[in-house]
Amino acid sequence: MSRAERAIDRMKLRIPDNPLGPVLRRHLDYLIRHGYGAESVADSLRVVDHFGRWLGRRPLNAAVVQQFVRRHLPVCRCSPPAPRNSRRNYMALHRLLKMIRPVVASRRPEFPDGFRGRLLRRYHKCLSNVRGLAVGTVRNRLRSALTMLARLRVRRAGQLAAWTPERIEDFVASEVRQHEPATAGSITTATRSFLRFLLQEGHIRRDLSAAVPKFACWKLASLPEVLREDELDRLLNMPDVESPIGMRDRAMLLCMSELGLRAGEVARLELGGVDLDGGMLRVQRSKRGGSATFPIPRKLSKALKAYLRRGRPTCTAPTVFVSHWAPGIGKPIRSVTISVMVKRWVARAGLRKDIGAAHVLRHSIASRMLCAGASLRQIADVLGHRSINTTTIYAKVDLKALSRVGLPWPGAKEVQR
Numbered sequence: 001m002s003r004a005e006r007a008i009d010r011m012k013l014r015i016p017d018n019p020l021g022p023v024l025r026r027h028l029d030y031l032i033r034h035g036y037g038a039e040s041v042a043d044s045l046r047v048v049d050h051f052g053r054w055l056g057r058r059p060l061n062a063a064v065v066q067q068f069v070r071r072h073l074p075v076c077r078c079s080p081p082a083p084r085n086s087r088r089n090y091m092a093l094h095r096l097l098k099m100i101r102p103v104v105a106s107r108r109p110e111f112p113d114g115f116r117g118r119l120l121r122r123y124h125k126c127l128s129n130v131r132g133l134a135v136g137t138v139r140n141r142l143r144s145a146l147t148m149l150a151r152l153r154v155r156r157a158g159q160l161a162a163w164t165p166e167r168i169e170d171f172v173a174s175e176v177r178q179h180e181p182a183t184a185g186s187i188t189t190a191t192r193s194f195l196r197f198l199l200q201e202g203h204i205r206r207d208l209s210a211a212v213p214k215f216a217c218w219k220l221a222s223l224p225e226v227l228r229e230d231e232l233d234r235l236l237n238m239p240d241v242e243s244p245i246g247m248r249d250r251a252m253l254l255c256m257s258e259l260g261l262r263a264g265e266v267a268r269l270e271l272g273g274v275d276l277d278g279g280m281l282r283v284q285r286s287k288r289g290g291s292a293t294f295p296i297p298r299k300l301s302k303a304l305k306a307y308l309r310r311g312r313p314t315c316t317a318p319t320v321f322v323s324h325w326a327p328g329i330g331k332p333i334r335s336v337t338i339s340v341m342v343k344r345w346v347a348r349a350g351l352r353k354d355i356g357a358a359h360v361l362r363h364s365i366a367s368r369m370l371c372a373g374a375s376l377r378q379i380a381d382v383l384g385h386r387s388i389n390t391t392t393i394y395a396k397v398d399l400k401a402l403s404r405v406g407l408p409w410p411g412a413k414e415v416q417r
């Protein structure tokens with residue numbers, strides 16, 4: 001057996017876990033039938049396997065191939081095999097498109113082998129007969145269900161019974177992260193639909209569709225109350241850091257934008273809770289008590305150092321931030337003052353004016369964490385979800401889903417009093 005043939009065998013093992021699984025298998029047959037040598041078959045499979053992992057729920061067409069080669073390959077960090085030579089990628093994916101074109105036109109769904117295929121066939125029947133959905137919708141739902149089965153490595157019915165709400169949340173969060181915000185809604189709808197089908201068929205015992213977060217939300221980046229990265233930079237650069245008040249304001253803004261603290265939490269920060277050498281900051285959470293310790297991000301650490309050494313007036317207040325104006329000079333700053341401060345800098349930076357002061361920074365951190373790959377759990381922890389008992393929806397993340405998740409943010413310790 002040649003090296004290339006061994007490579008093909010190895011690639012075959014990867015097929016079941018690839019979202020393009022059935023297509024990938026057919027493509028293998030297609031290439032062999034069309035007389036491609038083992039070397040180029042192995043090469044094509046590597047390209048298509050990588051492409052399939054990236055593709056997820058995007059449509060399969062020439063424009064998406066372009067997007068993959070031009071935008072993804074230059075920044076690709078996928079685990080191997082992930083060939084990055086753009087010419088090789090173009091050639092292999094062109095062959096794939098050529099093979100696929102007639103099938104796309106016929107709109108007949110393809111099913112994988114085994115348990116997954118049998119399950120999806122029933123789901124297909126249920127979707128098209130019972131609910132009378134449009135053909136395109138049915139196709140998307142099937143694709144979504146297949147992705148879910150592949151990502152969660154389901155091969156037998158028994159594995160479905162072991163699904164937990166946490167597993168579903170993680171799956172949805174990671175799916176949503178990989179796609180344009182606009183598709184988030186269809187991802188969650190499709191996931192819920194499939195979960196309801198599984199319940200109906202008795203494969204799962206409880207209704208896990210409730211574990212799928214509701215959005216509105218994943219449009220985070222495009223929501224008006226979230227600051228874009230460049231807007232945030234502009235805001236943070238507004239205070240004049242040569243002046244004591246500027247140093248204070250910048251440090252307070254960073255507490256909110258880097259750690260997602262509320263205005264009240266910033267106001268309550270105590271000198272005794274700041275450990276600049278150890279790089280930790282203790283935050284008094286809500287009025288209900290409890291505190292959380294966060295690692296201090298570098299930017300914030302620098303700003304705090306500057307303020308404490310050169311900006312903060314000499315006084316006996318136990319809080320980090322104090323008033324700089326008579327008659328309250330040296331008194332602990334009030335949270336309403338912080339809210340007004342944020343509003344003022346937001347206005348001066350020429351950003352949208354009608355946003356709710358300090359909350360916008362909390363929304364922004366949720367959005368940035370999400371984009372950077374944080375899980376719902378981590379976001380929940382940073383936002384201190386335990387103390388959120390109002391209907392205010394920060395970051396429009398479904399807080400019911402958030403409040404069920406419990407792992408700590410690495411380095412952050414929640415301490416209940």
Ligand SMILES: [Zn+2]
Binds near residue numbers: 050054072078082
């Ligand atoms: Zn990649």
